[in-house]
Amino acid sequence: MQTKKIWAPSLLALAIASPAMASDLNINGFLSVGASMLDKDDASIAGADNQGGFKNDTILGLQISKQVNDKTTVTGQLVSRGSDDYSTEAAWAFVTYAANDDLDLRMGRLRVPAFYYSDFLEVGYTYNSIRPAEEVYRIPFSSIDGVDLAQRFSSGDIDGTVQIYYGRYQGDFESNGTVYDADFRNVTGISVSANMGNFGSRLSYNQGELNLGSPAPAGTDLAVVQGTANFLASGDLNAAKDFNISGQTSSFIEAALTYDDGTYSVLAEWTAFDHETSVLLDDQAWMVSAAMRMGEFTPHVRYSTQKDEFDSGVEGDIQKQLRLEADESSITLGLRYDYDSSTALKFEIQNNDEKTIEGADGDSAILYSVAVDLVF
């Protein structure tokens, strides 16, 4: 105790005396509180139902970063999500080593840079809508434990970043409401983004090897689908094997174009999944959104769609019989109001049209949402 007493004041003095530039502790945070309600009682969009609720769009994040020396910075971000019963997890926790002005090496828990919004997915303040389009933003995990390398480049009017990453994801994998124990290995990819004046573009390629920690428990969707697929394969061992998950690789590509002249802004993003396993259907999804800034008000509109595709051959025939496919789209109309330079109020109406869900005709539903997004 004696040492503590002696050290505390001198540590305090040190903290005060340290120059206000690069070396201090940075604490930043973001908060989104949202409420949403659906007009149907037999549908679910973005976790909302027709009883209304605050939980699903509510997120609190706290980030602490500290430059420990000229080249090295440590960053940690804790996120607590209403959709996850407010359990807190480290979304980011990494050490950045700045090899030079334009090259960063990071190690630890990192975001998978698969999407345009990936890096700031949970910081609602940084975009106009209340949440990214669910049809497109459909990768069931967002962070990996691994390393990445980011090289910035600049030439004339063009500047951008190339990022390469490698890592592993061990955690929950949710499919149709059931949570499985996942261990996705060799998760790796590259993303390239470039900006020129008002225009921006982004490309990413990502892949990973799927592994479930244990076989899907009896009675779960996956176990039922695999069992039925085995039966339907009726002795075709190759086809039956294709319905396994573990050891199979999935890949994901993304391309995005952006335009922002200060008043008008547009984002178009296209993505495609290619799964080696036949239990998960390949698909394509894309979205286009446009917004117009008028002082504090920013009305915006978005169209997004996702469509599953069958494999060819025997596997495709089995997939058809399993009735796994979905085909859906939604149109969102929204208004963002910038209350001050760190608080935004958002209102949204989303019409979701499920043309096909689990192989059958779907329904349409309207989701009403409001949210407050802050950064501090």
Added chain:
Amino acid sequence: MKLLKCSYSALLISIAASSAFAETAVIVSADNPNASIDKNLVSKIFLGKTKSFPDGSQALPIDQDEGSDVRQDFNSKILGKSDSQLKSYWSRLIFTGKGTPPTQSGNDATVKSLIANNPNLIGYIDSATVDSSVKVVHKF
């Protein structure tokens, strides 16, 4: 007399013009060897896209406090962004550990004295407050 009248009104016009369009000066320390920096590079330094001056030395941008007129002017004319847009731009970088915004360092006087004493700093002040302790590298 006619000539006098004419130059008198010209003088009036020039006074009106200078007060309506107060100039902002982008400044570095008088000890900083860089002579002039174009708008594009100033913008890159303040958006964290470049971390060095043309001569290769480290460039650390500092902002005036939020709400200052000079800051508004700088943000809209040099960076081409509103307060909210800028906040959104930095939030995208802060929460990915990819960058931190320039430190808010007070008004014309405090920014000037900080810069005068550190050749790595770059900032902007009302050009009427410029003195020999600092060097103007860009004006708008």
